[in-house]
Amino acid sequence: MPKIEVNEKLFFSLVGRRMDAAELEPALETAKAELDAWDPSGPEDERVIKIELNDTNRPDLWSTAGLARQLRVRLGGGIPEYPFFSREGDQRPADYRVVVDGSIRELRPYMAAFVISGKAIDDAMLRDAIQTQEKLCSNFGRKRRSVSMGMYRIELIKWPVAYKGVDPDAVSFVPLQSDESMTLRRIVAEHPKGKEYGHIIAGSPVYPILMGADGGVLSMAPVINSADIGAVQVGDRDLLVEFTGTDMAAVCLSASIVACDFADAGYEIKPLRVDYAYDTPFGRSVTFPYYFQQPASVDSGRVSKLLGDSFGPEQVVEALARMGVRAEAHGQHVRAAVPEYRDDFIHAVDLVEDVMIGRGMASFSPERPRDFTIGRLSPVESFTRRAKDVMVGLGYQEMIYNYLGSGKDYIERMNASADDVIRISNPMTENFEYVRPSILPGLLQSEAVSSKAPYPHRIFEAGKVAFLDDARNYGTATRQRIGLLCAHQAADYNELAGVVSALLYYLGEEYSVDDSDDPRFLPGRQARILIGGEPVGVFGEVHPAVLGNWGITMPCAACELDLESLL
């Protein structure tokens, strides 16, 4: 979930008024945002508010202007107008043009761009734009894979700009954070940003480049800008903002979000036409910012049913307006024009949620459910509780352990085979690399760390184990088991035999025992437990070699029983 920092002064000027924390916190709920930190020290111009955004489908909220917009509208500021958008069949006249070459089609086919103008960019807005670029491209743009963004100084650009794929060894330029001219291939191999993002394009025979009509390089998308045209600074006027990527709607929406942000902050947005050498979902020639969203609709009956309160169509329209969504009622049907900066209305229920927030959570009173249902524990849980009660009566302390552990503990120290143990292919550390195949390693680990606890030790755990099982669809099985261990000077087979007998008697099971050759136990002092001829468990004296592996010097006897087999 993205966290952003907003400049306090810029934020409140865009909201329309100042707030204190007590007022801001509930206001942020409208945007599913939470106040993370607000440091009131430092000069007023530089104070920042840290905010966490929970909705990963609302990238429009991940900037100062975008978040402020949601609050402003919800506080009654009205639905903002963005007249610079082109629409299908209604392209705005554009003074700027980018030509997209066929050579980029297979690699990174989509591009959107516009120009901001009208006043010099100030520090707060530049910082915010850089933050927007980072959040948009890393979270929404999947680490620049599907969307990346660049900003450039118009005064250095010769139009039209070309977006094309070029031979990575044939073109060079001076990238940001460097002072020498490098080939595209060298930038990918050596530049810090090349190392971070170069993999997105490195497999392609051509690399993407934005180039002015005079051959001046703007950037190698999505990796790095040039050190001259691409070095935007406070005080610059007239900037080109550009987006490239693999998903036309995502590229287009990102451009719309940034355009609306700058418009809200008082900048003029100038349209730019992109001429493609191939078809895109929005045509071959698209003028950006471009409104591509389809209308969304919902019946007021559905709103009433899901929210549990009666809503007429007009009330739905009104609630949506408070979220900045323009809508009209047609009978019971409400048709909404999706705001330019949003594309998260995937289903009618998404509109229902905006109605909920627009109306205000406090307006919905909790209602006791009326349906009668019978509650019950799962059969496994009920049976396990019976087994645990018996174990407590037999003097055993219940334990509970982690289900992940190391190969050393689960396999090596147990003298057990690794054949049926589930291994994680991407463990974070070798301490959590395997799923436990048995409860016994946990019990022995307890004994190993508890030699100072007064003896005798009698412990048990009931819980799940999992192991490989080729016969099943998932190639694995999960079972509910109980494991028990006693450790003291005289702990032996006979003691456990008595415990097993008592446990199974009270669980209502007739059992028999048979020879066992489990390497975890001492030969001749271990038994398989059979019920109806089927093996359901094992018990015996823990093999001295296993105890040695754990560094245990107290005799131990242990048992493991599959509770699910007894159900």
Place this chain on the structure above:
Amino acid sequence: MDPRSFLKGLHPLEIKVLLRYAPGDGLDAARLAAELGYVEGHANQAQAWLSAKGLAAESGRSSRNVYELTSLGRSWLEAGSPEERMVAWLAEHGPAAMPAICQAVGIEQKDAGSAYGRLSKEGVLAMGQDKLVALVDASKSLRAAALKALLAKADAAGGILEEGALGDAERALMAEVAKKRGAADAAFKAAERETVTWTLTADAAAVSDLLRAEGVSGDELGAVTQEMLESGSWKGAAFRSYNIKSRPARLIPGRRNPYVQFLESVKDKLVSLGFEEFDGGLVETEFWNGDALFMPQFHSARDIHDVYYVSEPTKAKSIEEPYLSRVAATHENGGATGSRGWRYGFDREFTKRLVLRSQGTVLSARQLPTASVPGKYFGIARCFRYDKVDATHLSDFYQTEGIVLGEDVSLRTLLGFLEMFAVEVAGAKEVKYVPGYFPFTEPSVEVHIKHPVLGWFELGGAGIFRPEVTEPLGVSVPVLAWGIGIDRMALMALGLNDLRELFSYDIEDVRLRRAKL
């Protein structure tokens, strides 16, 4: 000093001393043995206990030498010393070679050598030209006779001889046959014993008087025995008072684990609210872990850095139909759900990939195809996350999740449920709801509660399952879905502040833990 304060805490061993002796009387273990019949251990206990109460004080200390009969000494007592055995055997069998004698009487060659040396010096034995040992005069074997007498004397004295009890000849012989260290090959072990002399203090007199006044004899009965009850001998007898202030012995009972009990208490509360428990396997497919929950396959929470993958096998053999086809269509274009979908090519191989269950909501989705309407289900599921383990993160942990299906359930009934959980499960005093975001619910809310101890915090998240989740799984009614975080409450109930301690391996730690449930 209040003499009465001692009365209940006195043991019969102390009482008899107090009644018999006066302050100033010189006491030691020997005197108590002679006059009160105390064995040495009892005499020492009486002294130690009275001293601890300030009723007795040490008055002097002296040491003396004693000789303890060793196990070798005891064997000589029974079978005879090597000298005795040699003389006896030669008397019966006539002259013989040394090795033959050793073997016959069962002694080591070196012991036999020194025994022969002593006996020949006394003129008891002699060795002829033929190297055979022969008996000369058995009556000259004085040393062997003296040793035999000494061993018998020690045995009669309980295995210990005081140095003062020995005559000069005995003392000289003892010096030959006793050793301080390495006494295993000697008949006696020489040791030093301390004698402590002590007296009752002036304070003891008042206690003694009180005992007499109260008629306490020290002969009061101890344990109530079966014999006493059968014979009725307890009637008319007095029972000794016990010291009820003494610390009781520690017991190690069989016991439930407080964290598990906490989890069970949550389950019981949910059952009481009409919820049926569901359960499932630890290994899941991407299909149920994410796809069925309408999380797009490119969603950031499905990254290699969020979910654990099974290394072998990597994939399930198949995914249940018709759910696979319906879910795939829903992702691609909304299918029959009225959604526009995520608009990408659904990967039918990726969906088979095996992962460790990363969210409890998986079990809710799995329940949908067979769920009743109306129906309420819950589970407390062990889940796995790719997280660095610290005080607030575990790589495996429990999530509490549930669903409610009904023709008429709505946001308001959801809030009603959340309020019930907040009050019944979490003990909240105030509840508030704020809009939330979860990929599988719309609308979504978060519930925050004011806990009497923890203050305001987020109890959990909830919402109404998206039609993209429910309809492909065959459910057409609204489904409320909720997840509540109970870890913080668990820590508080157990008085802990580190999640890792919930799964403690330390037996003593768990034994001593108490939970407020």
